[in-house]
Amino acid sequence: MLLATTFRELTQVCTDIQTKQQDYQLLVKQAEALLSGESDHIANAANLSALIFNNLPDLNWAGFYFLREQQLVLGPFQGQVACVRIPLGRGVCGTAAATGEVQRIADVHQFEGHIACDAASNSEIVLPIKHLGKVIAVFDIDSPELQRFDLIDQQYLSQIVDLFVQYSELGSFDGV
Ligand code: SME
Numbered sequence: 001m002l003l004a005t006t007f008r009e010l011t012q013v014c015t016d017i018q019t020k021q022q023d024y025q026l027l028v029k030q031a032e033a034l035l036s037g038e039s040d041h042i043a044n045a046a047n048l049s050a051l052i053f054n055n056l057p058d059l060n061w062a063g064f065y066f067l068r069e070q071q072l073v074l075g076p077f078q079g080q081v082a083c084v085r086i087p088l089g090r091g092v093c094g095t096a097a098a099t100g101e102v103q104r105i106a107d108v109h110q111f112e113g114h115i116a117c118d119a120a121s122n123s124e125i126v127l128p129i130k131h132l133g134k135v136i137a138v139f140d141i142d143s144p145e146l147q148r149f150d151l152i153d154q155q156y157l158s159q160i161v162d163l164f165v166q167y168s169e170l171g172s173f174d175g176v
Pocket residue numbers: 061082083086090091092093094113114115116117118121124140142
């Protein structure tokens with residue numbers, strides 16, 4: 001009986017993973033359709049924020065920060081008003097920009113220096129955006145759920161960031 005329950009649970013987990021991947025595959029196609037006809041980085045960041053915010057469950061913020069004179073400056077986003085400037089190395093966003101590594105934070109309250117723009121946020125993923133090998137922006141997504149983002153989220157969100165870089169004109173940025 002215990003084994004049967006466990007097997008059923010396992011089957012459900014597999015189905016959930018499959019559904020999540022299929023949903024993401026569709027989202028990546030929608031992102032490509034949105035971005036492929038436009039090179040303006042503001043327009044593309046605005047539409048990507050809306051696409052992600054309105055199609056991924058359990059989010060309270062999704063948006064971009066662009067690097068300007070060694071600081072991250074708020075770009076297009078969906079959600080509550082947010083802090084405008086983040087120094088490199090500060091918070092989750094500044095850490096993603098300074099290290100060039102994705103920051104996938106299960107509980108933001110355990111992250112030293114986390115900047116709480118929206119008190120509802122409990123977990124967060126920040127993807128660095130690189131042009132010619134240098135970080136020029138980050139894509140930040142927040143959730144009120146703890147441990148909202150897993151490796152599947154990271155994998156497909158990274159694909160969407162790659163599409164943003166592929167289609168947007170990013171020559172005006174001095175990266176780090
Ligand atoms: N939490 C981020 C700040 C940006 S907001 O979440 C929109 C951070 O720690 O860098």
